[in-house]
Structure formats: C-alpha cells, structure tokens
Amino acid sequence: MILQTNIRAMKKTLVLIAAAVGLTLAAQPALAAGGESKPLRSGGFSFEGPFGSFDRNQLQRGYKVYREVCASCHGMQLMHFRNLAEPGGPFYDSHQASPAENRWVKTLAKQVQIADIDTETGEPVMRDGTAADRFPSPYPNATAAAAANGGAAPPDLSVMAKARKGGADYIYSLLTGYAAVPQGLRMMPGQHYNMYMAGDLTPFMPDGAHVPPGGFIAMPNPLNEGQVTYDDGTVASVDQMAKDVAAYIAWSSDPRQVQRKQAGVGVLIFLFIFAGITYLSYRRIWKGIAH
Amino acid sequence: MSDHESTYVPKTGIEKWLDTRLPIVRFGADYLALPTPRNLNYWYTFGAILMVCLVIQIATGVVLAMHYVPNTEMAFASVERIMRDVNGGDIIRYTHANGASMFFIAVYIHMLRGLYYGSYKAPREMIWIVGCLIFFLLIATAFLGYVLPWGQMSYWGAEVITNLVGAIPVIGEPILIWLRGGPAIDNATLNRFFSLHYLLPFVIAGCVVLHLWALHTAGQNNPVGILIPKERQKKDTLPFHPYYTVKDGFVLIVFFMLFSVFVFFMPNALGHADNSIPANPLVTPAHIVPEWYMLPFYAILRAIPDKFGGVLAMFGAIGVLFILPWLDTSKVRSMRYRPTMRTFFILFVIVGIVLGWCGAQLPDAPVIGTFKTFILIDGDLNSYLWLTRFATLYYFAFFLIIMPLVGLRERPLPIPATISEPVLDGSFAMNAAVMAQAEKKG
Numbered sequence: 001m002i003l004q005t006n007i008r009a010m011k012k013t014l015v016l017i018a019a020a021v022g023l024t025l026a027a028q029p030a031l032a033a034g035g036e037s038k039p040l041r042s043g044g045f046s047f048e049g050p051f052g053s054f055d056r057n058q059l060q061r062g063y064k065v066y067r068e069v070c071a072s073c074h075g076m077q078l079m080h081f082r083n084l085a086e087p088g089g090p091f092y093d094s095h096q097a098s099p100a101e102n103r104w105v106k107t108l109a110k111q112v113q114i115a116d117i118d119t120e121t122g123e124p125v126m127r128d129g130t131a132a133d134r135f136p137s138p139y140p141n142a143t144a145a146a147a148a149n150g151g152a153a154p155p156d157l158s159v160m161a162k163a164r165k166g167g168a169d170y171i172y173s174l175l176t177g178y179a180a181v182p183q184g185l186r187m188m189p190g191q192h193y194n195m196y197m198a199g200d201l202t203p204f205m206p207d208g209a210h211v212p213p214g215g216f217i218a219m220p221n222p223l224n225e226g227q228v229t230y231d232d233g234t235v236a237s238v239d240q241m242a243k244d245v246a247a248y249i250a251w252s253s254d255p256r257q258v259q260r261k262q263a264g265v266g267v268l269i270f271l272f273i274f275a276g277i278t279y280l281s282y283r284r285i286w287k288g289i290a291h
Numbered sequence: 292m293s294d295h296e297s298t299y300v301p302k303t304g305i306e307k308w309l310d311t312r313l314p315i316v317r318f319g320a321d322y323l324a325l326p327t328p329r330n331l332n333y334w335y336t337f338g339a340i341l342m343v344c345l346v347i348q349i350a351t352g353v354v355l356a357m358h359y360v361p362n363t364e365m366a367f368a369s370v371e372r373i374m375r376d377v378n379g380g381d382i383i384r385y386t387h388a389n390g391a392s393m394f395f396i397a398v399y400i401h402m403l404r405g406l407y408y409g410s411y412k413a414p415r416e417m418i419w420i421v422g423c424l425i426f427f428l429l430i431a432t433a434f435l436g437y438v439l440p441w442g443q444m445s446y447w448g449a450e451v452i453t454n455l456v457g458a459i460p461v462i463g464e465p466i467l468i469w470l471r472g473g474p475a476i477d478n479a480t481l482n483r484f485f486s487l488h489y490l491l492p493f494v495i496a497g498c499v500v501l502h503l504w505a506l507h508t509a510g511q512n513n514p515v516g517i518l519i520p521k522e523r524q525k526k527d528t529l530p531f532h533p534y535y536t537v538k539d540g541f542v543l544i545v546f547f548m549l550f551s552v553f554v555f556f557m558p559n560a561l562g563h564a565d566n567s568i569p570a571n572p573l574v575t576p577a578h579i580v581p582e583w584y585m586l587p588f589y590a591i592l593r594a595i596p597d598k599f600g601g602v603l604a605m606f607g608a609i610g611v612l613f614i615l616p617w618l619d620t621s622k623v624r625s626m627r628y629r630p631t632m633r634t635f636f637i638l639f640v641i642v643g644i645v646l647g648w649c650g651a652q653l654p655d656a657p658v659i660g661t662f663k664t665f666i667l668i669d670g671d672l673n674s675y676l677w678l679t680r681f682a683t684l685y686y687f688a689f690f691l692i693i694m695p696l697v698g699l700r701e702r703p704l705p706i707p708a709t710i711s712e713p714v715l716d717g718s719f720a721m722n723a724a725v726m727a728q729a730e731k732k733g
Contacts, residue, residue, distance in 0.1 A: 050556050078371050155568075159371065162559055163567035198577070253567075256374070256381045263382070264555025268548060275544040282537045289329065289529065290711070 038195050038213040043172040043243050047250060050265065053258045054251055059090035061230050062248025065241045067108075068228050070157060073149065073219075075137035078158035079252055081109040082131040088258050090248070100131040109133060150190040152218040161246075161253035168250035170196065175242035178221040182212040191216035297321050326528035327535050328513035330710045334408075335513075337401040339539035340546050344394040345499065349492050351387040352436075359439065361485035363478045366441035367569040385558035386550075391433050392561045393550050395584035398426060406615075407636055409624030410512040416616040417505040423612045425498045428491055430585065430609070435488040437582060441481065442566030447579045449476050449484070455605075458598040475572070515710045516625030527710045578653065586650030587643055593654055594676070594683040596669060604683065611690045618690055620698030628704040635693050642685045649679040 046055045063084065066076070084091045085102030096102045109129035114136055118125045129136075138154075139145035145153035161167040177196035181187060186204045199215020223238045230236050251257075299320035301307040306316055358377050360369035373380040402422070405411055411419035434452060438445045453476065457467040472479030510518070519527045529535070553560065559567075561583060565576045581589050591608050595601035611618075626633045654676040657663075663671055670676040 078368060078375065083375070159567045163564055165564045254374070254381070260381055260385075260555050260558075264551060267551050267555060271544055271548045271551060275541065275548065278537065278541040278544055282541045285533050285537050289534070 037198075038173075038177075040166045040169040040196065041173040041176065043169055043246055045168055045243075045247055045250065047168075047247070047258060050261055052261070054088060054090075054247065056090060056092075057232055057234075058244050058247045059251050061228075061232065061234060061240075062244040062246070062251075063090050063108075064230065065223075065228050065245040066157070066248055069222055069241075070245065071135070071138060073138055073145075073154040074157045075139075075154075076135045076158045076252060077137060077156050079135045080131070081105050081112075081129060081133055081135070083252070083255060084108065085131065086255060088255060089251070102131065105131050112136060150218060154219065157249055157252070159253045161250040163253075167253075168246040171246040171249055172242050174217075175223055175246070176239055177214065179214075184209050185212065188216055191218060192220050193217075298324055323530070323532035323536075325507065325531040326524055327531045328511055328519060328710055329527060329529045329534075330513050330515060331511070331535065331538075332514055333538075333542055334400065334404040335511075336539045336542040337397045337404065339535075340397045340543055341394070341401055342499065343543060344390060344397055345492065345496060348387060348390050348394065349496070351383050351390065352489070352492065354383050355387055356485075356489060359485070361439070361482050363441060363481055363570070366439065366481060370440045381558075382554065385554045389550065389553040389558060389561060391436065392553070392582070392584065393546070394429065395433070397546070398429060399584075402426065402612075403640060405512075406639075407626050407633075408512055408514055409516050409619070409621075409626065411616045412619060412624050413616070414509045415505070415512060418502060418509060419616060420613055421498055421502045421505055423609070425495055425502060426612070427609055428495050428498065430588075432488060432491040432495065433582065433584065435484045435491065438481065438484045439488060440566060441570045443568045443570055443574070443576050444563045444566040444579070446476060446570035446572065447576055448581055449480065451579055452581075453480075455592070455598075455602045458602050460599065512624065513710055514625060514627060515707055516623065516627070517706060517708075517710060519710065523709050523711075580651055583647065583651075586648075587646035588650075590646045590650035590679045591683050591686065593650075594679040604687075608683075608686060611687065615690065615694075618694045620695050621701070621703070623703045623706060628706050629697075629701060630704065631701040632694075632697050635689060635697065638685070639689045642682045642689075646679065646682045646686065649675045649682060654679070 046052055046058070066074075082099040082102075082105065083089060085096060085099035085105040086092060089099075091102055091104045091108070092099075093102055093104070099105065109131050112129040112133075112135075113126045114129045114133050116125055116127050117123070137145075139148060142153050155163075160171060164170045166173070173196040174194060177194045178192065179195050181193045182205075184206045185193065185201060187193070188204070193212075193214065194217045195212075195214040197215035197217045200211075201215060202211050204216075205211050223241050225238055226236050228236045228241060234240060297317060297320075299317045301310045301316070309315065310317055355373060358369065358373045358380070360366055370384065373384050375381075377383070405419060405422070434448070438449045453467060453471055456470055457463045459466065468474060471477075472483055513519075563580065563582075580586070588605050588608055592601040592605040595604050621629060621632070623629055626636055652675040654674065655670065656675055657671065657673045658675060658678050659673060662673065664673045665671070667677060
C-alpha cells in the first residue's frame with residue numbers, strides 16, 4: 001500500500017515535470033516562415049545551468065569591450081556604475097563598505113563625463129562620473145540616435161540577453177556571425193549580412209536559388225582582432241571579445257540571477273525535505289483509514 | 292454536509308465571550324471539522340492550491356504595486372528597477388509573473404477534474420457557475436497584468452485584444468475608445484489597466500467566498516460521484532482537518548517545487564523575449580502571441596475567418612462552460628462509470644492541448660512536413676489554420692452535441708451504492724438490488 005501510494009506520488013511528480021517541459025515548449029513561438037535559421041553557436045558560458053556562476057574576469061573584460069566598443073552607439077540606461085560593484089558584479093569587492101565606495105568603480109566612473117546642471121548657476125555642465133551615476137547614453141535622444149545611424153536607433157543593451165531568444169548565445173553568435181555576402185544576395189544600402197540575424201532573405205535572392213540563413217543588420221561588424229587591450233593579458237580575438245561582452249550583457253540583463261539560482265538550490269532542498277516530512281505525516285494520519 | 296452540526300465548545304473565557312458576539316472561532320473550527328468524503332484523490336487537492344495561488348498573487352502584487360510606476364515612459368524601467376534595486380525584488384516579481392502561469396496550471400487541472408467527475412451536476416450547479424466566473428475574471432486579470440510591464444508583447448497584446456471589442460458592429464468603435472481612454476493605447480490605457488488589475492483579484496477573492504459557500508451548501512463531490520446519504524455520513528466522511536489539510540499540504544509542497552524551478556532557475560521560460568523590449572507603437576513584433584494559458588482561446592479566435600465571428604467564438608468557448616450543467620443529460624456524475632464519455636473526455640483534453648499548440652503557430656505554417664495538399668476554401672488543408680478549425684469544431688461539439696447525446700444513449704457501468712463500498716471491498720462487486728438501481732439511474 002505504501003509502495004503503491006509512493007508510486008502514485010512519483011507519478012504525480014513526473015506529471016508535473018512533464019507539464020513544465022510541455023508548457024515551456026508550448027510557450028516558444030514558431031520561427032518565422034521561410035529562410036532557414038542557423039542554430040546558435042554556444043558560448044559555453046560559466047553561468048549556464050542550475051549551478052553555474054559568472055566568471056568575474058570575463059565580466060570585467062566584457063565591461064571593457066562594452067565601454068570601449070559598444071558604448072559609442074549603444075546605451076545601457078538601466079545600469080548605474082554602482083551596479084558593477086554589487087555582489088555578483090564584475091568589480092565586487094568583499095572589503096568595500098558599499099557598492100558606492102568601491103575603488104575600481106569610482107575610478108571607472110571618473111573616466112566618463114556626465115552631463116549635469118551646475119548647482120550654483122543652473123548652467124549645463126560636464127562633470128566626472130560617480131558610482132551613483134547612470135551609464136550616459138551616447139546620443140541626446142532617440143531621434144538623434146536614429147539620425148546618426150541611417151534611421152535605425154541602436155537598441156539599449158541593458159536587458160538585451162532577455163530580449164532575444166537564445167540570450168547570451170545569440171549575442172555571441174551575432175557578433176561572430178558577419179560572413180562574406182552570399183553569392184547572388186541583393187544587398188540593401190546601409191545594411192550588412194549576418195548569419196544569425198532574424199529575417200527572411202528570400203525576396204533578395206534570385207528565383208530558385210538556395211536562400212542563405214540569417215538576415216540584414218544595420219550594425220557593421222563592430223569587432224576587429226585586438227581592438228581592446230585586456231588588462232589580464234587575455235588575447236583579444238574577435239571570438240574572445242564577443243564571448244566576453246555577451247557574458248557581461250547576460251549579467252546586466254539579470255544581475256541577480258546567480259544569487260537567485262543559489263537561493264533556489266536551498267529552496268528546493270528545503271521543499272524536498274518538507275515534502276518528505278509532510279508525506280510521512282500524511283501516511284501516518286491516514287494509517288488504517290481505507291480510502 | 293451543510294447540516295453538519297457544530298461540535299465546537301468554547302473553552303477559555305475570551306472564547307466564550309467572543310462566541311456569543313462574533314462566533315468567528317466557531318466558524319473556523321467548524322470549517323476544519325467539515326465532513327469530507329473519504330475517497331477524494333490527488334486531483335481534489337487543486338482547490339486548496341488555487342487558494343494559495345491567489346494569496347501569493349495578491350501578496351506579491353501588493354508589494355510590486357509599491358514600486359511600480361504606471362506611466363508609459365517609466366513602466367518598463369520601473370519593473371526592471373524592482374528586480375535590480377528592491378530587496379528580493381527579482382524573486383517577488385518573478386514569483387508574481389510565473390505565479391500567473393502556476394495559477395492557470397492549477398485552474399485547468401481543477402476544471403478538468405470537475406468536468407471528469409461531474410462536479411457541475413445537481414445540486415452543485417452554482418459551485419460550477421461561480422467557478423466559471425472566477426475563471427473568466429482570472430483571464431481578464433492575467434491579461435491586464437501582462438500589459439503592465441509595457442514591453443512589446445504587453446503593448447501589442449493589448450492592441451490585439453482591445454481591438455476585438457472594435458469588431459462589434461455599430462457600437463464597437465465608441466466602446467473601444469471608451470475602454471482605451473482615447474483613440475489609441477496610451478498612458479490612459481495603462482493607468483486604467485493598472486487600476487483594474489489591482490481591483491479584480493479582490494473581486495475574485497469575493498467570488499471564491501461564494502464558490503466555497505456554494506460548495507459547503509451542496510457538499511463536496513467525490514470520485515465515485517454519488518451523494519452521501521445522511522446515515523452513511525459517519526462511515527463515508529472524514530473531518531477536513533487533519534485528513535485533507537495534510538493531503539492538500541503535501542501536494543501543495545510538490546506544487547511549490549515546480550513553481551520554484553521556474554522562479555529560481557528559468558524565470559523567463561514561459562514568457563516571450565519580445566516583452567523585454569520596451570513598448571514601441573511604431574514597430575510591430577514579427578509574431579504576436581499571448582501567454583500560453585490563453586493560447587487555446589486565441590486559436591479559436593483565429594479559426595473563424597470573420598473577425599466578429601471569431602470574437603463570438605472565443606467568448607462562446609468560455610460562455611458554453613456556464614451552461615454545462617444543463618448540457619449534460621446523464622444522471623451519472625463520475626466518468627468512472629461512463630466509459631463512452633470518458634473516451635470523449637480524453638479526446639477533449641488532447642484537443643485542448645492541440646488548440647494551445649495551434650495558437651502559438653503561424654496559421655499558414657504546415658502541420659506535417661512542408662508538402663502542400665490542396666487549398667480548402669481559404670487555406671491549405673495541411674496548415675495550422677485547418678487543424679485549429681477541426682479542433683475548434685470538436686471543442687464546441689463536445690459540449691453542444693456529444694454531451695447531450697451520449698448522456699441519453701450510453702449505458703453507464705453499475706454505480707456503487709456507497710463510496711466506501713469500492714474502497715473497503717477493493718472491488719466493484721455489488722448486490723443485485725444496487726445493480727438494478729444503477730441501471731434505472733443510467
């Protein structure tokens with residue numbers, strides 16, 4: 001009888017797990033029709049999986065790539081410099097009194113000029129950044145951003161890993177996805193070919209020709225070999241920089257994800273034990289009662 | 292079970308004082324002592340789970356509302372700020388967002404359980420009808436809540452759904468403007484959606500009180516589906532506490548484990564990536580899809596070529612549930628004893644899942660492979676459009692044709708005379724008299 005009920009309880013759990021998998025699958029939207037899509041390249045990131053955590057050195061390198069390459073066109077409006085020093089962040093220091101006191105972050109913020117209003121005169125001024133400042137946007141407004149980039153404003157990168165299917169792998173793939181223009185593809189002016197960009201190239205190929213994967217992207221290939229000089233001596237290959245900045249954006253998209261996963265492991269262990277105890281009291285209370 | 296007498300005896304002075312003025316302790320004690328059929332299986336635990344879901348949604352929602360800014364310029368950033376700067380804000384927000392999905396998992400199981408065991412039949416029609424009302428309010432609340440983060444799917448989902456009202460002939464357009472608070476979805480829309488999203492859960496809570504009141508008046512159904520005669524009450528029932536508190540509690544904790552897997556490890560798995568892009572009225576997403584729990588109804592909406600017809604079908608799919616007690620002609624409640632109906636029921640569950648699957652696909656996409664069959668009226672036969680239509684047809688036929696007809700024509704299996712009989716004997720052997728009675732009932 002106990003065994004039977006155990007099996008029933010197990011079945012129940014299996015049904016729940018199956019439900020979870022089914023739901024997740026059903027929640028995925030269909031891919032756009034026409035034009036095959038290329039499976040994303042895996043960055044093999046350290047933060048994947050239930051026990052994964054961020055590689056701090058990688059996040060620091062990724063921040064450098066963002067600051068020196070991406071930030072000239074892309075804002076990160078949801079990020080403050082202090083975020084970089086929060087637990088789990090690239091510059092977290094266990095000895096700091098608070099994220100605002102972090103010495104590296106103070107230095108990094110100082111390197112950036114922030115538009116402000118002079119508190120005495122009310123005149124617009126530029127001043128050194130502080131840990132409390134937001135990352136400044138490269139353009140004064142969205143219209144200016146669009147005007148400077150052929151009509152398409154570069155998107156904000158704060159939550160980019162959540163805003164694209166595939167997350168960090170997508171960013172990594174896209175940044176390394178610039179390839180030679182396929183034979184016969186009619187290029188649009190101001191556009192570039194990328195193997196991982198969403199889209200359907202069928203209308204731009206000669207009739208009957210094999211349609212290549214990917215689509216047009218307004219952003220030209222942003223990364224070149226050795227573009228950034230890493231402070232830790234890592235060789236700045238395009239692949240390395242793409243991977244690092246993808247990891248950094250994955251962190252900025254959900255800065256608490258690692259702490260949350262760690263809490264989740266504890267929560268699940270607790271619930272598992274609690275379920276066991278409750279199951280035993282259930283068996284005991286119902287002992288001898290036919291049902 | 293309504294006639295169950297109070298066994299509460301106030302012991303302390305304050306209890307005695309309170310009992311003659313506001314017998315709230317007696318109410319609670321009677322509730323816990325409520326005689327409950329002893330044969331309720333695990334499917335019956337979802338009522339308690341739903342109660343907990345509602346409490347979780349309200350508790351997390353109240354905290355979120357303290358930090359959320361209902362303004363089109365600031366809503367998106369304020370939701371992100373909750374997850375970055377509010378203590379435990381990421382867990383609170385992801386619990387609320389995934390809580391909606393968990394709520395719907397539980398509510399669909401709860402409703403299908405009611406359908407399978409005939410819990411909507413006399414004398415329990417009002418429990419079912421109030422339950423349908425709760426389900427409808429739940430969908431409305433979930434939709435309103437999904438708009439609040441003001442991402443691309445929020446905005447375009449609101450656009451698609453409010454537009455449905457515009458499909459009503461003549462009065463549709465003015466009502467649409469009145470609902471949106473202007474000619475387009477904007478700040479006025481977001482503000483009223485926030486207000487209503489805060490209001491409706493309390494309306495739901497009120498309906499839950501009615502749901503339980505009706506339940507305790509008509510009495511719990513059970514898997515065997517027979518009413519418990521008064522003289523059998525002692526034998527066939529158990530007090531709610533501790534027997535069902537512990538049983539519900541166990542399943543609730545298992546349910547929490549599923550919930551936690553989503554909240555802590557894959558909080559965005561059930562969502563859509565486009566909703567992490569701030570709303571932009573000038574850019575339409577490639578593919579607008581609602582949350583998974585709305586997909587079956589979204590599929591029904593798209594199955595009908597006429598827009599207004601689609602709206603009627605979609606609301607009809609929920610509306611038909613309200614008259615279910617009068618569509619089922621069978622006197623036998625539990626489908627355990629209705630093998631024919633059980634087959635149709637299993638098919639109904641499959642069709643429901645198929646509809647949900649169809650709702651997430653592009654209507655023109657082929658179902659099997661890429662081969663073309665032939666164009667049937669307005670679409671290829673091998674397309675989700677036609678799969679959706681066949682499934683929709685079955686959905687409505689199940690309630691409007693199969694239920695009334697099968698009830699009249701089927702031969703149900705013999706029903707046990709008491710609920711403890713199959714339990715205690717472990718068999719369905721019955722005496723001739725009971726058999727005859729069951730035949731007559733069928």
